[in-house]
Amino acid sequence: MLLAKFKAYIERERLFSADDQIIAGVSGGIDSMVMLRLLFECGYRIAVAHCNFSLRGEESDGDEQLVEETAKQYNIPLYSVRFNTHKEAEKQGESIQMAARRLRYEWFEELADKYGYNKIAIAHNNDDTIETFFINLIRGTGIRGLNGIPVTNGKIVRPLIFAPRNEIEEYACNNCIAYRDDSTNASDKYLRNKIRHNLIPRFKEIADGFNITMTDNLYHISNTATLLYSFIGKLKKEAISPQGTDCFTIDLNKLSGYTPSDYLLFEIMRDWKFKYLTVQELSRCIEAKESGRQFLSSTHTALLDRKKIIIAPKKTSSFPKEQITITSEGTFTFGNFIFSFRIIPREKVSTLKTAPDTALVDADKAEFPLIIRHICYGDAFHPLGMKGTKKISDFLIDAKIPLTDKPYQTVVTHKGHIIWLTGFRLDECYKIVPETRRILEIKIDRPNDTF
Numbered sequence: 155m156l157l158a159k160f161k162a163y164i165e166r167e168r169l170f171s172a173d174d175q176i177i178a179g180v181s182g183g184i185d186s187m188v189m190l191r192l193l194f195e196c197g198y199r200i201a202v203a204h205c206n207f208s209l210r211g212e213e214s215d216g217d218e219q220l221v222e223e224t225a226k227q228y229n230i231p232l233y234s235v236r237f238n239t240h241k242e243a244e245k246q247g248e249s250i251q252m253a254a255r256r257l258r259y260e261w262f263e264e265l266a267d268k269y270g271y272n273k274i275a276i277a278h279n280n281d282d283t284i285e286t287f288f289i290n291l292i293r294g295t296g297i298r299g300l301n302g303i304p305v306t307n308g309k310i311v312r313p314l315i316f317a318p319r320n321e322i323e324e325y326a327c328n329n330c331i332a333y334r335d336d337s338t339n340a341s342d343k344y345l346r347n348k349i350r351h352n353l354i355p356r357f358k359e360i361a362d363g364f365n366i367t368m369t370d371n372l373y374h375i376s377n378t379a380t381l382l383y384s385f386i387g388k389l390k391k392e393a394i395s396p397q398g399t400d401c402f403t404i405d406l407n408k409l410s411g412y413t414p415s416d417y418l419l420f421e422i423m424r425d426w427k428f429k430y431l432t433v434q435e436l437s438r439c440i441e442a443k444e445s446g447r448q449f450l451s452s453t454h455t456a457l458l459d460r461k462k463i464i465i466a467p468k469k470t471s472s473f474p475k476e477q478i479t480i481t482s483e484g485t486f487t488f489g490n491f492i493f494s495f496r497i498i499p500r501e502k503v504s505t506l507k508t509a510p511d512t513a514l515v516d517a518d519k520a521e522f523p524l525i526i527r528h529i530c531y532g533d534a535f536h537p538l539g540m541k542g543t544k545k546i547s548d549f550l551i552d553a554k555i556p557l558t559d560k561p562y563q564t565v566v567t568h569k570g571h572i573i574w575l576t577g578f579r580l581d582e583c584y585k586i587v588p589e590t591r592r593i594l595e596i597k598i599d600r601p602n603d604t605f
Contacts, residue, residue: 156317156325160192163316167305170313175271176200177233179262180224182217182334186277187224188322189314191331193275194228200275201231203265207239207254210337217334224332233265251344259310266309278303278312281319281354284368288349301376318365386421393422397464397554404463406440415440426465427451436463446547459551477527488526491564491576492599495524503593506586511599513566513574515584517592520568529563535572536582546575553578566596 164170178193180186180202193200204221206214218234225232243253262274283302290299305312314322326333342348358364393408404422412418416437420430428436428451439447439458449456450468457464478488485494497517506514533546550560566574573584576598586593 156188156321157192157195159317159321160313161196164196164313169306169311170198170273172198174198174273176273176275176311177203177262177265177271178275179203179205179258179277180221181205181277181336182220183277183336184326184331184333185279185282185314185319185322187220187331187333188326189275189277190224190228191329192314194230201233201269201271203233203262203274204235205254205258205261206234206236207257208236209239209250209254213334213337217336220332220334235261263309272309273311274309276310276312278315279317279319279322280315280365280369281350283315283372284365285346285349285354287368287372288353289345292345297375297379297382300372301379302372316369383421386418389418390422401464401466404465406461406463423451423456423463423465426454426456428454428456446545457547457551459548464551477525480524480526481522486526488564489562493526493566494595494597494599496595498593498595500586500591500593510577511597513576513580513596514586515573515580515594515596516586516590517594518590519584520573520594524573525567526564527567529560529565529575533565533572535565535575535579537575538580538582538585540582546572549575549579564598 170176176193176198178186178190178200180190181204190200190202202221202225204218206218208214222232222234237254237257239250239254239257242248242257243250246253246256248256265271266274286303287300293299303312303315305315325331338344339347342351354364361367389409389412393405395403395405397403404419409415409418409422416434417430419437420428420433423433428449432449432451436447436449436456436458443460445458445460447458449458453468455466455468457466476489478486480486480493480495483496485492487493503514508514529546531547534543535546535549536543537549546563546565547560550563555563564576565572566576568584571583572581574580574596
């Protein structure tokens with residue numbers, strides 16, 4: 155009965171073809187041993203891959219021995235590996251379960267790539283996917299975690315996921331399939347076992363056909379999630395555009411009219427590791443029109459700039475705080491920049507037009523000492539030719555300077571007032587006027603770079 159269902163499920167879901175080369179992940183437990191037999195009975199070209207995680211001493215070695223004997227009996231290739239899982243978990247700061255899972259799947263992928271297998275069969279069953287639903291429900295994963303375990307994921311295929319555990323046990327008994335019991339499955343130390351031993355049985359007492367109902371629920375949730383992420387993917391293409399190196403802009407106008415707006419924005423920004431609470435606060439600032447606010451994830455920075463959000467990777471280096479004081483004419487090095495200062499009589503300057511690397515300043519308004527420093531939060535100046543003051547951050551946004559470069563932008567100041575946003579604009583208060591007698595020429599050079 156199970157064999158017929160297995161064949162029908164594979165055909166309906168188009169999981170395998172006659173040409174596929176399949177690695178079967180076999181632990182020695184009942185699910186994987188039954189899956190191996192079913193794949194063998196179907197005549198697929200298969201090989202066995204077994205991981206010994208060295209977690210249960212002689213018990214783990216017994217699992218390995220059974221898998222080796224079964225592969226030999228079926229006359230199919232066997233690949234086996236032994237991991238020091240405790241050491242690996244400690245090294246990576248993971249739980250034992252997470253480390254084992256990562257090691258297993260990484261090794262399966264390596265085998266597939268090395269030996270030309272295009273499918274990796276994993277023996278999750280229907281009860282496993284229902285248990286995963288409740289695990290994710292408790293952990294609060296949202297809709298992404300509530301559609302159970304996927305049938306396929308890249309090379310990974312789960313051909314037994316339709317079958318409830320009791321049908322697998324019945325098939326193993328009727329066909330005299332040897333398998334090993336993992337003693338840890340009896341312990342309620344792990345969340346999955348607590349759900350398996352305590353929660354699921356109560357649901358089955360309350361509702362007849364519980365597995366069937368839950369399978370239908372998971373199917374509908376999966377379709378809902380697929381539809382939702384298809385819609386979000388379409389919005390991403392419309393709203394997100396590259397800006398500079400590794401930076402992106404989210405056009406908020408493209409997202410207007412959709413509710414709940416904070417959840418939609420979270421789904422768009424989660425690729426950059428932003429948490430929901432952070433995006434909620436960002437959404438509040440959007441509604442309050444609090445432009446200029448910055449928000450952080452573990453990997454990125456988001457800057458709210460009126461009707462757009464600028465996303466950029468976080469710099470790994472520390473924010474530059476140093477500054478230097480200029481007391482006379484001469485050449486000075488600041489970071490990667492070379493500054494030169496010289497005073498020129500007004501009559502010797504034929505034109506006031508300058509390149510971005512040069513500023514001409516009224517020397518009597520900008521007397522030494524001057525300071526060269528990096529920009530600071532809240533810096534503002536009166537850009538030459540513009541009306542009123544403007545924040546440096548806003549000016550640089552308008553100039554389309556990548557967010558990651560802004561903290562390293564320099565200014566020249568006089569008594570706390572910004573004279574020159576280097577490479578961009580002079581302050582209106584320090585411009586050359588007809589009464590100017592002496593001109594301070596400031597030049598900046600950054601080798602092998604341009605403004």
